[in-house]
Amino acid sequence: MKAAVLVAPNQPLEIEDLVISKPGPHEVLIRTAACGLCHSDLHFIEGAYPHPLPAVPGHEAAGIVEAVGSEVRTVKVGDAVVTCLSAFCGHCEFCVTGRMALCLGGDTRRAPGAESRLSRPDGSPVNQMLNLSAFAEMMLIHEHACTRIDPEMPLDRASVIGCAVTTGAGTIFNACKVTPGETVAVVGCGGVGLAAINAAKIAGAGKIIAADPMPEKRELAMKLGATHTVDAMAEDAAAQIVELTKGGVDHAVEAVGRPASGDLAVKSLRRGGTATILGMMPLNHSVGLSAMDLLSGKKLQGAIMGMNHFPVDMPRLVDFYMRGLLDLDSIIAERIPLSQINAGFDKMKQGHSARSVIVFDQ
Numbered sequence: 001m002k003a004a005v006l007v008a009p010n011q012p013l014e015i016e017d018l019v020i021s022k023p024g025p026h027e028v029l030i031r032t033a034a035c036g037l038c039h040s041d042l043h044f045i046e047g048a049y050p051h052p053l054p055a056v057p058g059h060e061a062a063g064i065v066e067a068v069g070s071e072v073r074t075v076k077v078g079d080a081v082v083t084c085l086s087a088f089c090g091h092c093e094f095c096v097t098g099r100m101a102l103c104l105g106g107d108t109r110r111a112p113g114a115e116s117r118l119s120r121p122d123g124s125p126v127n128q129m130l131n132l133s134a135f136a137e138m139m140l141i142h143e144h145a146c147t148r149i150d151p152e153m154p155l156d157r158a159s160v161i162g163c164a165v166t167t168g169a170g171t172i173f174n175a176c177k178v179t180p181g182e183t184v185a186v187v188g189c190g191g192v193g194l195a196a197i198n199a200a201k202i203a204g205a206g207k208i209i210a211a212d213p214m215p216e217k218r219e220l221a222m223k224l225g226a227t228h229t230v231d232a233m234a235e236d237a238a239a240q241i242v243e244l245t246k247g248g249v250d251h252a253v254e255a256v257g258r259p260a261s262g263d264l265a266v267k268s269l270r271r272g273g274t275a276t277i278l279g280m281m282p283l284n285h286s287v288g289l290s291a292m293d294l295l296s297g298k299k300l301q302g303a304i305m306g307m308n309h310f311p312v313d314m315p316r317l318v319d320f321y322m323r324g325l326l327d328l329d330s331i332i333a334e335r336i337p338l339s340q341i342n343a344g345f346d347k348m349k350q351g352h353s354a355r356s357v358i359v360f361d362q
Contacts, residue, residue, distance in 0.1 A: 170306020
């Protein structure tokens with residue numbers, strides 16, 4: 001199969017022919033239909049976050065099940081599925097207390113010394129990234145890293161549910177538990193931020209304020225449900241949000257991973273408000289609350305992958321799309337072949353558009 005391989009940081013991905021192993025007892029072989037380009041991939045490609053190399057990135061995907069292991073019970077051959085990087089073991093402390101997104105998932109990977117799921121034709125192993133490695137024509141994953149969806153769902157749109165929408169919408173529904181009438185600010189209007197805005201509209205939020213430096217992204221945010229927009233780079237951006245809401249927002253969601261964006265989220269809060277950080281900040285950066293923020297009852301939290309319960313959440317998000325509530329069509333800016341993946345990441349760095357999605361020939 002063809003796959004995009006990260007050989008060294010800050011180098012273009014290389015399209016290689018790789019060998020994929022056969023499914024183990026709890027593994028699923030999936031023919032990839034589509035995979036979104038996520039900014040999280042770029043962090044690994046640029047070396048900001050370390051990972052053993054060579055590796056195949058990609059973690060926002062949908063496809064069709066080709067084969068299953070002997071113990072797989074959750075999906076069958078021919079099923080349409082969405083994958084999720086937050087594979088869960090099902091029996092650790094986090095899983096049994098309903099915090100599946102925090103599972104470290106050791107049992108969902110092959111044991112040390114076992115045959116690699118991915119390898120080069122010479123037999124040398126290629127590392128799987130984030131339990132998936134979806135920039136490839138096939139994926140071999142644990143059954144707890146995918147979930148079956150409505151077969152009528154278009155798979156290019158389903159792919160973005162795998163990370164951007166699960167993270168953005170999941171944060172609104174699961175981590176923030178936004179209730180009708182509450183105010184929400186979203187800082188950063190890429191795929192994750194746009195999904196959060198769309199979900200805030202579905203949740204019945206009152207004012208929904210989108211903050212982004214790019215006018216075209218602010219315009220897109222209005223299409224997906226924002227009631228107001230602010231230039232995130234404006235010196236008075238926080239003051240504008242506070243004025244629009246007469247005191248600040250109940251929930252501020254940081255969805256881009258910039259230190260200044262985290263600061264803007266915190267400064268936008270009203271008394272008792274909560275800032276939720278989704279973006280992958282530089283590893284040495286800290287986001288904090290001042291003593292006065294604490295005295296005002298403000299809260300700061302992380303929400304990895306939207307604190308999802310993805311086997312339940314993803315089919316519901318698919319249903320939202322099928323019913324016309326979730327606008328995935330606007331989130332996808334372009335569809336490209338695997339051969340154009342590096343150009344897709346170059347476009348991402350420019351920051352002008354939303355999601356690029358790789359579509360594989362089926």
